[in-house]
Structure formats: structure tokens, C-alpha cells
Amino acid sequence: MAEPPGPPAAPSTGRPPDADLVHRLAQGDRAAFGELYDRYGTPAYSLARRICVDPGLAEDVVQEAFLALWRHPARFDPTRGSFGTWLMTLVHHRAVDAVRRENTQRRRTVPLTDDDSAFVESSDHQALASVVSAEVRAALHTLPEEQRQVMALAYLGGYTQAEVAKLTGVPLGTVKSRTFAAIRRLRGTLGNLWAGETTGVER
Structure with a gap:
């Protein structure tokens, strides 16, 4: 008589942890970078858009943040928190900097009139x-x-x-x-x- 089958294997999500992807990215794995972007590109843009308002400026912020990740993946320290928190903090800082640069540039190039009081x-x-x-x-x-x-x-x-x-x-x-x-x-x-x-x- 054949033995009864054992319990089914637990399904695999097929999603490696973020920290593993960052480690692979540090070794030059472009696919790992793409997967991180797929996971966090949309929430990163949503955060940048909330701060910048301007969609083009928000896109630039997200590109800068992911470029920083690509160039220096080792700056993420998994012992200090999750990758999502680290990346969103990075996006926030760059978005705030971008808004400040835009405001400074606007003050320098646009003459102040009575209509600008607001x-x-x-x-x-x-x-x-x-x-x-x-x-x-x-x-x-x-x-x-x-x-x-x-x-x-x-x-x-x-x-x-x-x-x-x-x-x-x-x-x-x-x-x-x-x-x-x-x-x-x-x-x-x-x-x-x-x-x-x-x-x-x-x-």
C-alpha cells in the first residue's frame, strides 16, 4: 500500500526581503534595483508629490533618491530600521530641499509686486x-x-x-x-x- 502523502509545502511568496535586494544591488545586480523600484516607486512618488505639489519636481526627487540608492546602496543599514522607512526618509529630505531651492530661485528671478503679497x-x-x-x-x-x-x-x-x-x-x-x-x-x-x-x- 502506498504511503499517504505528506503535508503540502508552504507556498513561497517569491519575494525576497528588501535587505537581500539591497545586498544584491551592492554587488551590481540591476534586477534587484528594478524590483526595489517596483516596490517603492509609487509610494515614493506619492510622498514627493505631497511635499512638492508639482508633479515634474516630484518625479525629479524620486529619480534623485533612487539614483542615490543605486550609487550608494551600502548607506542603508538594516540594523537601524526597515528599507521602506529609510527610503521614504531619503525622499522626504530631498523633496524638502527641492522645494526650498524652487522658492529661492523664484524669489531671485521674479520681481516682487503687490500681487505677490499672498x-x-x-x-x-x-x-x-x-x-x-x-x-x-x-x-x-x-x-x-x-x-x-x-x-x-x-x-x-x-x-x-x-x-x-x-x-x-x-x-x-x-x-x-x-x-x-x-x-x-x-x-x-x-x-x-x-x-x-x-x-x-x-x-
């Missing part, structure tokens, strides 16, 4: 927001790595908790608990700032 007011708000953002980014670095990871995606990237869970591979409940713990710590660190303190800001 733009000037908006720029003043952006300058103040950049000061606050710098304080928040500094405070984020005081958090434990797992809390900083979810807060960076939520604050810097503008992602929902469900989207953060998907990007990081962490259960939604864990993302929520880490976010709650991080907010409690940040309230203590940023208490003076959130209370309206402006000490040290030049007029």
Missing part, C-alpha cells in the same frame, strides 16, 4: 514651519529606534497607521502602541515648543 505671507509661514520641523526632527532622534521608525513615516511621510504597518511589516496594533508611546515622550520633549515658546528665534 506668496510672501505663505513663505513666512513656510519659514516658521521649517523651524518647528527642525525641532521635531531633532526630538524624533531621542526616541527608541522602533518608535522613531513609525513616527518618521507618520510625521515626515504623512502616512496613515495602516500604511505604516504595510511599509514596515509590523502589525497594526504594534504600530498604534509605538505611536502612542512615542507621542507621550515627544510631548515632554516638545512641551515648550508646543506651548508657543519662540526663544532663540531671530526676528
